[in-house]
Amino acid sequence: MLSQLVKDRESVLVGNELVDAHCHLDLFAEPQVAAKDARFGGVNLIITAGGSKSSSLAAIRIADGELVFAVIGVDPEWAGSDYSFIGEISSLIKSHKKIVGIGEIGLDYKVGTDRRNQTEVFEMQIDIAKSLDVPIVIHSRGAIEDVIEMVKEKEVKKAIFHFFEGDDEQAVELSRLGYLISIPPIESSRRRRIINELGIDSIAVETDSPVVGKSPLDVIRTVEWIAEIKGISFNEASMRITQNVKKLFSL
Numbered sequence: 159m160l161s162q163l164v165k166d167r168e169s170v171l172v173g174n175e176l177v178d179a180h181c182h183l184d185l186f187a188e189p190q191v192a193a194k195d196a197r198f199g200g201v202n203l204i205i206t207a208g209g210s211k212s213s214s215l216a217a218i219r220i221a222d223g224e225l226v227f228a229v230i231g232v233d234p235e236w237a238g239s240d241y242s243f244i245g246e247i248s249s250l251i252k253s254h255k256k257i258v259g260i261g262e263i264g265l266d267y268k269v270g271t272d273r274r275n276q277t278e279v280f281e282m283q284i285d286i287a288k289s290l291d292v293p294i295v296i297h298s299r300g301a302i303e304d305v306i307e308m309v310k311e312k313e314v315k316k317a318i319f320h321f322f323e324g325d326d327e328q329a330v331e332l333s334r335l336g337y338l339i340s341i342p343p344i345e346s347s348r349r350r351r352i353i354n355e356l357g358i359d360s361i362a363v364e365t366d367s368p369v370v371g372k373s374p375l376d377v378i379r380t381v382e383w384i385a386e387i388k389g390i391s392f393n394e395a396s397m398r399i400t401q402n403v404k405k406l407f408s409l
C-alpha cells in the first residue's frame with residue numbers, strides 16, 4: 159500500500175534526496191528505463207552492483223556517473239569461476255570515475271563454493287580496495303561472524319554491509335568502526351531493533367532489485383519506516399541516509 163506521503167509525489171520530490179545503495183540494474187530487462195523511472199519517482203542516486211565478471215562489466219556500461227554509479231567485484235558464488243577477473247578490477251576502477259567501490263564481495267556459506275576459496279577471494283579484493291582507498295560492498299549470508307572478523311583483522315576503513323544479516327549488537331559494533339548498515343525493503347522485528355539501536359548516520363537503504371525489491375523506488379517505503387522508527391520526518395531521514403551513502407562513496 160502506498161502511504162499518503164508517497165501519494166503526495168511533490169512532498170517526496172521537492173528538495174529531497176533519495177538513494178538506492180544497492181541494486182542490480184543489469185538484471186532488469188531495460189536497465190535505462192528502470193533507472194529513469196526511479197529518477198522520475200524521486201530516487202537521485204543508485205549504486206548498481208556487480209558480482210561476477212559479466213555483471214560487473216554490465217554495471218560499468220549502465221552507470222552514467224550522474225544518477226547511476228557502479229561497484230564491481232567477484233562475489234562468493236563466482237569466486238571459483240571468475241577468479242581471474244580480480245586482476246582486472248584495479249585498472250578498471252582507475253580508468254572509470256563512475257566505478258566507486260568493490261562489490262559485492264564477501265562470504266556466503268549457503269553457496270557451494272569452497273570456503274577457503276571464498277575467503278581468499280574476499281581478502282584479495284579487500285586489499286585492492288584498501289590500496290585504491292575505495293569502499294567495499296559486503297555480501298554476507300550465514301557468515302556474519304567470519305565477515306566481521308575479517309573486516310576487523312584487515313582493518314577495513316570504508317564498507318557498507320549490504321542486506322545486513324546480523325543482529326542489533328553486531329550492527330552497533332560495526333557502526334562504531336565507521337561502516338554503514340544497509341536495510342533492504344523487508345520489514346522485520348530484527349530490522350526494527352537494528353534501526354532503533356543505530357544512529358541515523360550509520361544507516362543506508364537498498365532494494366537489491368530486481369532480486370528482492372521490484373525497483374529502486376522501493377526505498378521510499380523503507381525510508382518512511384526508518385523515519386517512523388526514528389521519529390523524524392521523511393525528508394530528514396532521506397536526506398541524511400543519502401548523505402551517508404554519498405560520503406562513503408565520495409560522491
Ligand SMILES: [Zn+2]
Pocket residue numbers: 180181182207262320366
Ligand atoms: Zn545484491
